Amino acid sequence: MRFTDLLTVGGKLYHETHFAPLLRMQGEINGIALEIKQAGGDRLPVLISSAVKNGSTGEPLLIRTTVFDARDRRAYEEELLRSRKAAEEARKEAEADRARLQDALAVLQQSLLPATLPPVPGVETAAHYHTASPDRLGGDFYDVFPVDGKRFAFFLGDVCGKGPQAAAVTSLTRYTLRAAALHDPDPVSALTTLNKVLQERYTGGDPRYCTAVFGVLEPASATGQVAVRLAAGGHPPALRADGTADFLPTPGGLLVGVLPAPHFATATTTLGAGDTLLLYTDGLTEARTGEDRATLYGDEALRDFVAGHAGKPPQALVQALTGLLADFGDGLDDDTALLALGVPASGPTTKNPL
Amino acid sequence: MSPLRITTRDTATGPVLEITGEFDYTNATELRDLLGTLTLRPGRRLVLDLAGMTFCDSSGITALIAARNHVHAAQADIALAAVPANTLRILRIVGLDQIFPLYPDTDAATRS
Incomplete structure (x- = not known):
């Protein structure tokens, strides 16, 4: 052998x-x-x-x-292979879990903002949302929606705080305002309802509240003008751009959700052809600028920037502001929402039968 | 970046908390935790001295409101002293300058 x-x-x-x-x-x-x-x-x-x-x-x-x-050695090698395979499977599982979680987060995130804005007769709308951190659910919100045959409501705001808890408040806020407006579209009434809901939901040591501007648009098909009534609580003033740009002051409006019977500030305006109303959250004005990131961008600079784009349609204004946000780079560390509502310069593009 | 520091001292009218450094998302719960350990008697006043506060974001503001709720639950009073200009501007925007008594410094806040 x-x-x-x-x-x-x-x-x-x-x-x-x-x-x-x-x-x-x-x-x-x-x-x-x-x-x-x-x-x-x-x-x-x-x-x-x-x-x-x-x-x-x-x-x-x-x-x-x-x-x-070599039986012992072979057993040892097989054991090594087995544990490597197990580790590989655990890694794959973790990756799948992560992907699932990201999908869930994306769906939740999408529930916080409208996918598209509805067409408003005689009004052009544009919005932008800047997320400071992709894995930190946002606290800013905005929306535009019809309340009856001729009126549309809009709102924009900022939930204080960040993360999943803030996102839950954002969701509650968005759907409360939408429901409240269907019941009574008066701006102060809508904010008062939201205030009540936040007060009841979040009491004691973990107060949750938000800043918000809520308004109603009433397009007049005969003149092409749009009447705007709005109320604000704790929110920076809207900017109104016609040939130039000026704030539409809403001083003294309190944060929504802090006190049982807060005061909300109101304002009215009429948008004519070429006029645009800009709502924004303070991520924009509180962005840190300059070499040392020590200076805040500020209200004045924003007003001058918008004045420089006065007469442009909302899409173009929001696009210019999006560029501005990008230029802030790491000086912009907060979420920022923008919503612009304007009457096209050439008159209403949509005929409103109402 | 200057880290948050909160120091506590007692005065004739009640406790004074000096908040120094950056008061933000990362550390705003420290104030709440500290308040949990403070005993406030009815009628006393808690003063938050913000002279050394270099930054305050919305989480910091939330903590101030939580402090106000906590103090009011104990039937005590709260006041802010030496609010930095930048924070005062934000307090005005959000309307909180109307619900927090504001004083130029801790002396003035503890005198009444």
């Missing part, structure tokens, strides 16, 4: 093509993993080392072969 008779078919081949030639060339070969057949037909993993013993004149006399039982 030859040594190779002990080997499996694959082992025999390997022996012929690699093992024996190397042994001839080097005179010895060490630690080769092979399998040998056992009497019962089972296979035994082994490690083989062989050395050629030469005679005094250098001629090969015999081959000494040592066979190590």
Whole structure:
């Protein structure tokens, strides 16, 4: 019986093509993993080392072969493979969990903002949302929606705080304002309802509240003008751009949700052809500018910027502001929402049958 | 970035908390935690001295409101002293200058 008779078919081949030639060339070969057949037909993993013993004149006399039982080692290797596979599966599972979580977050995030704004007769609308951090759900919100046959409501605001808790307040706020407006579209009434809801929902040591501007648009199809009535609580004043730009002051309006009976400030205006009303959150005006990021962008700079774009349609204004936000770079560390409502300069583009 | 530090001392009218550094999203709960350990008797006044506060974001403002709720629940009073100009501007925008008594410094806030 030859040594190779002990080997499996694959082992025999390997022996012929690699093992024996190397042994001839080097005179010895060490630690080769092979399998040998056992009497019962089972296979035994082994490690083989062989050395050629030469005679005094250098001629090969015999081959000494040592066979190590490698069952323990094989078991160990299999264990390693198994745990590597398990780790790989755990990693895949974690990645799948993460993807699922991101999908869920994206769906929730989308529920906080309208996918598109509805067409408002005689009014052009544009909005933009800047997210400061992709994995931190936003606290700013805006919306535009019809309340009856001729009027549309809009709102924009900022929930104080960040993260999932703030996002929950954002969601509550958005749907409360929408429902309140259907019941009574008066701006102060809508904010008062929201105030009551936030007060009831969040009491004690974890107060939750928001700033908000809520308004009603009433397009007059005869004149093409749009009457705007709005109320604000704790929110920076809207900007009105006609040939120039000015704030539409709403001083003294209190944050929504802080006090049982707060005061909200009101304002009215009429938008004619080419006029635009801009609502924004303070991420914009509180952006830090300058080399040392120490100066706030501020109200004045925003008014001048908007004045520089006065007469442009809402889309163009929001686009210009989006560029401005991008220019802030890391000076902008808060979410920022923009909503512009304007009457096209060339008159209403949509005929309103009402 | 200057880290938040809150130091407490007692005066004749009640406790004074000096808030120094940046008061923001990352540390605003420290004030709430600290308030939980303070015992306020009815009629006393808690003064938050903000002279050394270098920054305050909306979470900081939230903490101030939570402090106000906490104090009022104990039938005590709250006042803000030495509010930095930038924070005062924000308090005005959000209407909170109407609901927090404001004083130029802690002396004035603890005199009444």
